[in-house]
């Protein structure tokens with residue numbers, strides 16, 4: 001995003017009422033997010049404890065000895081003392097080093113063999129040190145979650161798993177498994193993401209054009225985006241919509257003044273196509 005856009009957007013979001021901010025080192029804007037939070041604290045609008053900041057451990061930092069220094073680097077960029085949630089961004093590891101996407105001479109990703117359970121133990125140590133209030137994962141499937149849950153000597157289980165989740169990709173099986181284990185699903189791309197062909201599977205139709213979502217929206221005088229978000233929060237899935245547009249930032253927050261009927265929830269659930277927008281082919 002252009003310089004300053006993220007700073008302004010986070011400030012508008014906080015003024016609007018958002019408190020959960022989903023960030024990552026690899027978004028390269030944590031300095032602006034941190035600045036926005038600190039400015040709003042200085043203004044007296046919020047206290048640090050009102051904010052729920054989620055940071056992420058990138059693929060090149062899975063070796064256990066890199067976990068804490070990587071989180072410390074994020075905290076230094078944010079200029080905050082702790083994150084509320086720190087998560088393993090993806091289950092696969094890349095070769096450690098300066099290259100965020102390390103590739104060989106043929107353009108293939110260079111992976112790295114690590115033990116996710118050892119990475120998890122280093123995450124636990126970050127929580128114990130007070131650098132992260134809670135720890136979780138992202139893009140983990142059931143098998144990968146089970147590896148952590150069944151780890152001998154597990155000290156802290158993952159509190160959340162951030163995965164793609166919206167009416168065209170409702171995650172019924174993973175959601176049920178996570179419910180059984182008290183793991184919160186945080187749904188990314190809750191609006192069906194952008195239509196950027198470089199990383200989005202655009203062969204799946206745009207979510208916000210969906211006729212069912214738009215028809216239900218008409219009834220409540222809401223947009224398809226608001227219906228998609230309301231659907232997920234109403235079934236206990238956390239949503240992290242992304243927008244850099246002030247009007248849409250506000251729109252995406254106007255979802256607490258109505259509720260969908262059970263029939264409408266079922267109708268939206270039936271839209272599931274089991275197709276991802278974000279295929280993460282790496």
Ligand code: A2P
Nearest residue numbers: 189190191192193194225241242243244245248
């Ligand atoms: P913009 O930043 O111009 O608002 P997701 O959260 O699923 O990843 O979707 C993000 C995409 O959806 C961005 O391209 C964003 O663009 C757009 N977007 C965000 N909020 C809305 C909304 N209420 N209506 C339509 N598009 C939206």
